[in-house]
Amino acid sequence: SNNKVAYFYDMDVSRFHYGPGHPMKPHRLALTHTLVLHYGLHNKMQMFKPYRATSHDMCRFHSEDYINFLQRITPMNLAGFTKNLKLFNVGDDCPVFPGLYDFCSMYTGASLQAATMLNNKKSDIAINWSGGLHHAKKYEASGFCYVNDIVIAILELLKYHPRVLYLDIDVHHGDGVQEAFYLTDRVMTVSFHKYGNYFFPGTGDMYEIGAESGRYYSLNVPLKDGINDQAYQQLLKPIMKAVMQSYQPTCIVMQCGADSLGCDRLGCFNLTIDGHGECVKFMKEFGVPMMVLGGGGYTVRNVARCWTHETSIIVGQEINDELPYNEYFEYFGPDYTLRPDTSRGIENQNTKQYLDQLRQMCLESLKMITHAPSVQMHEVPPDLLSFDNYESLSELDVRERQEDVDQRIEPDNEFYDGEKDNDKESDVSI
Amino acid sequence: FMFPSPTDHHPSPASTTEDQEFELTADAMVHDFDDEATMEEEEEDGDGDDEELDDLAKERDIPLEDLIAMYYGKQENKDVSETEKVKNVLTCDLDQSWRINLGLLHYLTKHEAHIYITYQVEDGSSSDSREQLPKTNENKDSEELKRKLRSNATLLSPTHAESPDEDGDYVPPAPEDWRKDPRVGDEFQVNMIPRCDNQGPDYNIDSDLLVWDPIKINPTKVESYLKEISDISTTGGLPNGCHLRDNEDALFLLSQCNNDTDEAIRQFRWKPRPLSSELQTWSEEECRLFEHGLSLYGKDFHNIHHNKVRTKSIGEIVKFYYIWKKSEHYDKFNAKTRLGKKKDTLHPGVTDYMERLLDETEHSIS
Numbered sequence: 001s002n003n004k005v006a007y008f009y010d011m012d013v014s015r016f017h018y019g020p021g022h023p024m025k026p027h028r029l030a031l032t033h034t035l036v037l038h039y040g041l042h043n044k045m046q047m048f049k050p051y052r053a054t055s056h057d058m059c060r061f062h063s064e065d066y067i068n069f070l071q072r073i074t075p076m077n078l079a080g081f082t083k084n085l086k087l088f089n090v091g092d093d094c095p096v097f098p099g100l101y102d103f104c105s106m107y108t109g110a111s112l113q114a115a116t117m118l119n120n121k122k123s124d125i126a127i128n129w130s131g132g133l134h135h136a137k138k139y140e141a142s143g144f145c146y147v148n149d150i151v152i153a154i155l156e157l158l159k160y161h162p163r164v165l166y167l168d169i170d171v172h173h174g175d176g177v178q179e180a181f182y183l184t185d186r187v188m189t190v191s192f193h194k195y196g197n198y199f200f201p202g203t204g205d206m207y208e209i210g211a212e213s214g215r216y217y218s219l220n221v222p223l224k225d226g227i228n229d230q231a232y233q234q235l236l237k238p239i240m241k242a243v244m245q246s247y248q249p250t251c252i253v254m255q256c257g258a259d260s261l262g263c264d265r266l267g268c269f270n271l272t273i274d275g276h277g278e279c280v281k282f283m284k285e286f287g288v289p290m291m292v293l294g295g296g297g298y299t300v301r302n303v304a305r306c307w308t309h310e311t312s313i314i315v316g317q318e319i320n321d322e323l324p325y326n327e328y329f330e331y332f333g334p335d336y337t338l339r340p341d342t343s344r345g346i347e348n349q350n351t352k353q354y355l356d357q358l359r360q361m362c363l364e365s366l367k368m369i370t371h372a373p374s375v376q377m378h379e380v381p382p383d384l385l386s387f388d389n390y391e392s393l394s395e396l397d398v399r400e401r402q403e404d405v406d407q408r409i410e411p412d413n414e415f416y417d418g419e420k421d422n423d424k425e426s427d428v429s430i
Numbered sequence: 431f432m433f434p435s436p437t438d439h440h441p442s443p444a445s446t447t448e449d450q451e452f453e454l455t456a457d458a459m460v461h462d463f464d465d466e467a468t469m470e471e472e473e474e475d476g477d478g479d480d481e482e483l484d485d486l487a488k489e490r491d492i493p494l495e496d497l498i499a500m501y502y503g504k505q506e507n508k509d510v511s512e513t514e515k516v517k518n519v520l521t522c523d524l525d526q527s528w529r530i531n532l533g534l535l536h537y538l539t540k541h542e543a544h545i546y547i548t549y550q551v552e553d554g555s556s557s558d559s560r561e562q563l564p565k566t567n568e569n570k571d572s573e574e575l576k577r578k579l580r581s582n583a584t585l586l587s588p589t590h591a592e593s594p595d596e597d598g599d600y601v602p603p604a605p606e607d608w609r610k611d612p613r614v615g616d617e618f619q620v621n622m623i624p625r626c627d628n629q630g631p632d633y634n635i636d637s638d639l640l641v642w643d644p645i646k647i648n649p650t651k652v653e654s655y656l657k658e659i660s661d662i663s664t665t666g667g668l669p670n671g672c673h674l675r676d677n678e679d680a681l682f683l684l685s686q687c688n689n690d691t692d693e694a695i696r697q698f699r700w701k702p703r704p705l706s707s708e709l710q711t712w713s714e715e716e717c718r719l720f721e722h723g724l725s726l727y728g729k730d731f732h733n734i735h736h737n738k739v740r741t742k743s744i745g746e747i748v749k750f751y752y753i754w755k756k757s758e759h760y761d762k763f764n765a766k767t768r769l770g771k772k773k774d775t776l777h778p779g780v781t782d783y784m785e786r787l788l789d790e791t792e793h794s795i796s
């Protein structure tokens with residue numbers, strides 16, 4: 001692999017603490033970074049101590065009131081802000097901890113800089129494991145996220161890129177990013193996530209497809225508990241291949257939340273580190289400039305393993321399953337390996353019929369994109385995309401299954417036929 | 431036929447008149463109540479639902495095919511295969527508890543199937559703030575659906591939660607309805623989508639730091655450089671172990687010196703810096719204060735900093751904690767504080783206290 005990879009890490013970002021009992025642990029970033037260094041992966045990429053985002057940068061998406069509040073709030077002056085705490089949803093899930101604003105500034109700065117590096121073509125793939133806080137909204141914090149570094153980075157990318165694809169494989173729906181770009185076709189958001197049974201955040205059913213100019217440019221793949229590698233790939237690969245073909249993004253932003261792994265403290269999927277990494281590998285092989293971000297992930301040792309493994313995939317360096325000795329070695333016992341089986345525990349509640357139906361719906365919905373008049377299909381800088389390249393690369397993985405899919409689809413087509421026209425206008429309103 | 435839009439499913443609680451009819455006891459809120467419990471609650475209300483509820487209860491035992499025929503019967507002649515499809519959709523999703531995906535539910539409404547299965551809300555006191563338990567209920571027609579969901583919404587509405595409860599002392603938390611619809615408006619979307627005209631970044635691009643660029647230097651040269659740095663810095667200090675450590679600070683120094691290893695080593699000798707600049711040394715006293723703080727405040731590092739270890743920043747304390755946690759100090763600390771703790775972290779999973787006591791005695795002897 002001869003991709004130019006840029007990697008962003010600020011030593012200080014792992015030294016924040018959300019508070020006693022909170023599942024989000026920035027320390028996972030120190031574990032990840034330590035493994036990356038000890039595996040020698042830095043010898044395959046440029047490492048940057050990232051820029052720190054200013055309030056001005058944050059206000060490119062967020063409201064000034066909200067950012068102003070984040071700048072001023074500390075655990076010491078909470079009492080004076082009770083009204084604002086409620087207004088901005090800061091409290092339980094999103095606690096005020098010492099250095100909160102600096103924390104946001106670090107992970108957001110890294111994503112923003114990653115965007116600039118991609119824009120200037122200084123790198124092909126840019127990694128920021130501290131970013132990917134996909135739940136943050138314009139006016140409020142949500143789900144452990146305060147500032148939406150993804151939205152801010154995509155806004156930067158849009159200065160150079162006519163179409164940016166956002167893919168989210170966190171176990172939670174990428175609601176903040178979807179919401180921010182719900183009305184535009186310049187950004188297509190695709191999210192694979194657990195949906196139902198009160199699972200956070202409660203958005204992301206397959207009928208959320210975008211609105212106005214953005215209609216059909218939000219794609220949601222709601223899943224049930226316990227999905228395993230095989231089932232996940234059988235959805236992700238054909239769907240993402242179709243997305244790449246119909247949307248033809250010039251840049252990809254991928255949120256790699258590691259809470260979709262099995263054995264996650266908050267998640268309920270059953271992916272292995274290999275299965276999770278396979279998604280990154282698959283997307284990388286399209287050969288489109290890509291930003292790779294972190295996100296959720298609450299079983300700290302597995303998060304570090306997962307993102308280290310994915311770093312190795314991105315730089316194209318095979319690494320030993322036996323972990324190198326490092327200062328956090330004890331965290332990885334008793335096996336001290338990179339890819340222990342994380343798939344234990346939960347039964348896969350996604351039936352074959354459900355998955356087939358879901359894939360069919362997504363592929364149907366993607367067909368609408370080709371016919372959408374507002375998408376600027378010809379505005380593709382020629383050096384960015386080479387479609388032959390990714391046709392051949394993904395061929396082996398997908399084509400066979402695609403045939404399977406086509407066969408299975410046939411009866412379903414009948415089922416949809418009479419409805420198709422209906423679907424457009426009198427569909428359940430959103 | 432107009433299908434109810436999702437927003438219709440969630441009528442504003444303030445506009446309803448039946449809000450007071452359906453009350454839930456604190457007990458029911460705390461415990462994992464199921465369909466039956468809800469039905470009992472409603473029977474107590476005695477507003478003539480009994481028959482319907484009985485029907486619903488019976489329907490639990492009716493075979494799926496018959497059920498579909500019951501509710502889907504009108505179209506039976508028109509399209510038998512469609513009924514078959516609905517059945518497929520249902521069976522694929524319908525396990526023990528009439529659980530059905532809401533997306534498919536929408537789909538069913540589109541087909542005018544009048545089977546409605548919906549989740550009901552229970553209190554969000556579960557320890558995991560991101561996931562709560564499901565509750566299922568069955569509804570016969572959209573009229574009833576609205577009523578049920580309304581009562582459901584009542585539970586959730588803050589106004590109701592604030593009103594005096596039967597028990598008075600338990601005010602259930604008021605989680606929002608878990609299912610949310612996308613929001614559209616100025617408060618939600620980005621203000622402006624940038625034009626694609628290759629304008630530069632808004633921020634000062636020079637403020638980032640290139641720490642390390644492997645392309646510009648030969649790897650074996652780096653290795654010998656790192657070894658030399660490591661040799662210099664270990665004289666006098668603690669040994670770093672036999673393996674060669676990758677030292678980010680040394681790499682950064684090298685890249686600052688334009689990848690000139692001799693220059694970097696000269697600078698390093700002239701002004702030695704701690705190898706692992708991350709972890710400054712902690713005195714015995716600081717360590718003792720930290721442990722005391724931890725026993726007092728738990729993992730509230732803010733308080734530990736302010737009241738115990740003023741000499742270290744919160745960030746340094748957090749970093750120290752994660753190293754300390756896997757050290758012998760932690761084991762000792764744990765052993766000391768164990769008696770006061772209910773949870774034994776040294777022996778996870780041990781519930782037999784007799785065995786544990788014996789274990790401990792054995793340990794203290796050896």
